[in-house]
Amino acid sequence: MDERQRAVCAAVDALASEMVETLQAFIRVPTVNPPGEAYEDFVALAKGLLDGLGYATEVVRVPDELLPTLAPLGEGLPRPNLLARLAGPAGPGFRLHINGHYDVVPAGHDWTRDPFGGELIDGRIYGRGACDMKSGLVAQIYAVEALRRAGVDWAGEVTHSFVPDEETVGNRNAGTGFLVEQGVISRENTDGVIITEPFGLDGIGVGHKGALWGAFTLYGRQAHGSAPHLGVNAVELAARFLCRAESELKPQLRQRRTDLLLATPGTETATLSFDTIEGGVATNVIPDRCTVTFNRRLVPPETLDQARQELFDLLEALRVEEPRLRWSYEERYATPPTLVDEQQPLAQAAARAIREMGMTPRVMISAGSHDQRFVVHGAGITNSILYGPASNDTSHQSDEYITVEELVTGTKVLALILLEVLQPARASG
């Protein structure tokens, strides 16, 4: 490490107790999504902090008339996005956007700690969002703060966005998706994006698997249960559809394996699962409709069109056997795989920063989708990575926590990335 890097890391150490207190305060606001509770409280808290640190802040709210579309599970509750901008003292340069979501999944059961207590016990901070990803928000604030407290010169500008609704996906959404649609995050105003989702202290996220969720309804014909031959049994047709998927499609999907490292080991192949099934009205009525929902995950370079067509083909093959079958399809969520080149400047800067901290960087994608899909497919910004302080181990689980050490180390890595990309251009002459 050089002198500037050491100064910045020392500044993070000096900020550690402030960071812990901020994370505790963030966890104590229960921003549970769905439906999206206490969002305004959280944004007011974060805005107050960033105002105090000298940022120009702005709250961008989704207009009421768009709420049913952008936040269908939101029960009409407000969807505020917080933006905070700060320019470096050394003049224009790299325009970095740092994004994190402040919503958390519901606490669920089996907690031995208060999920919204932010308790600090034996070096661990507990609570829903400790990993995913209020610690990321804390890290992005204090990484910038460390540069300032260390007194190092930096150029360009940093824009933070604290967004809602990452956890409820959606082809469009009220958080990062809305900011991209509005042009708040665009290729014209942004040179690179870091999303502070947790991929482990040595992990650099460069994408995610694709996802296709939908429902098929199979239609037959009702008849008296004592005379099945007079009807067309939609439940039995659905069973045949699932069996075909099991024997014909799934073996193919298991062969489609990506060589990329997955954040969750074992998720390297394309997958398909059928998750709900609903059909029939009574045991003495041959059912005339049956609906099954599915969840298909795609590995690069699979496409959504291909994934849909493979399912349609199974149903059409079944129709050859039973021409009276009719079916319809309703799509609920679709995102293609996202993958950026690990040679992009931010990914390279992150790899160097992780090495500076004595670790070996691991470049990976996640099985689940995240907001990078909007940044890459919507805004067209490929210089984008995910780096956050937490190890992913307890996200979405009971007794979710992050250690103080992880929070501090992850913030140092982030600060070192910033130090590199926000470096002032060398004075000419």
Ligand SMILES: [Zn+2]
């Ligand atoms: Zn997350």
